[in-house]
Amino acid sequence: MEQQVQKKRIFSGIQPTGNLTLGNYIGALRNFNLLQDEYDCLYSIVDMHAMTVRQNPAELRKACLRTMSIFLASGLDPRKNIIYFQSQVPQHAELAWILNCFTYMGELQRMTQFKDKAAKHADNINAGLFTYPVLMAADILLYQTDLVPIGEDQRQHLELCRDIANRFNGVYGDVFKVPEPYIAKVGARIMSLNAPESKMSKSSPEGCVFLLDRPEDILRKFKRAITDSDTERCVRYDPEHKPGVANLMQIYGSAAGKTYAEIEREFDGQGYGAFKAAVGEAVVEKLRPIREETERLLADKAYLESVYRAGAEKASYIAGKTLRKVYKKVGLLAK
Ligand code: TRP
Secondary structure, eight states, rough: OOOOOOOOEEEEEEEESSSSHHHHHHTTTTGHHHHHHHHHEEOEEEEEEEHSOOOOOOHHHHHHHHHHHHHHHHTTTTTEEEEEEGSSSSHHHHHHHHHHHOOOHHHHHHHHHHHOOOOOOTTTHHHHHHHHHHHHHHHHHHTTTEEEEGGGGHHHHHHHHHHHHHHHHHHHHOSSSOOEEEEOSSSOEEEEEEEEBBBTTTSSSSGBTTTTOHHHHHHHHHTOOOOOOOOOOOOOOTTTHHHHHHHHHHHHHHHTOHHHHHHHHHHTTTHHHHHHHHHHHHHHHHHHHHHHHEEEEEHHHHHHHHHHHHHHHHHHHHHHHHHHHHHHHOOOOOO
């Protein structure tokens, strides 16, 4: 008889900026289909984390819905994955309070993201900003998560999450699974179009393609993309000496479904101009259905609501089990 193997669980928290980039798409979103069959995946749009810096309420709400719509439009299947808003699953805040009591001031003071954000928002260094990593630990630990896909910038937070879990388990027995970072098998790091030595980032919008950008803006950004200053002027994959060209080849390869050898042949004897135009057009065509589907979803409020309500219900069911166990262990009376 075939044995049912328990899938490993992945938890990912996504900031509701509503402004996802081509880097996010190639690096993460397009892999949903691969992940959803192999793992049990939860995607939480972390609207409570977003509040650690001041938000305009109407814009925050819009950004939350836009982020969810982009996820769905990129191919995330809400029947196979749990997608929900963090604030709609009260167990996150409840567990975060308890974990606050198992986290030391000194640990939080060492967090580099806290130091950076405190410097950037010097007029609003609130307690939520300080305990941000504790809420993140609660997000992860509530679901007995095996794996957390994270970039370099979140590594320290995940390490703290593991420390908190181990500390708690040390006192009360095995309550939490201690999560590991998830490193994608097909790692793609998309670089800025106008500064190929740094990662594509919202903070430099001319080098960054947003998934909802208009086609004319996308074409312009690619037309102005930095290639390389070498004299060869030919399309060849050589990330060390030609990082700009290599980045464009990676983007073109994933947008048009071509290998590097095919791309080199296609542009053999042509200059960078024709190549950049082709990359721009391939990206426009790749993103067109995502943009259109996002807009369609945003207009269908009833459907979106049905997705996030069902997501919150499923998440809350799993989270509730962990939280009840925690209440019992620490001596609170379960509801
Ligand atoms: N802090 C993460 C970020 O800024 C977002 C996040 C919140 C997260 N909770 C999480 C990521 C849990 C992974 C797991 O990107």
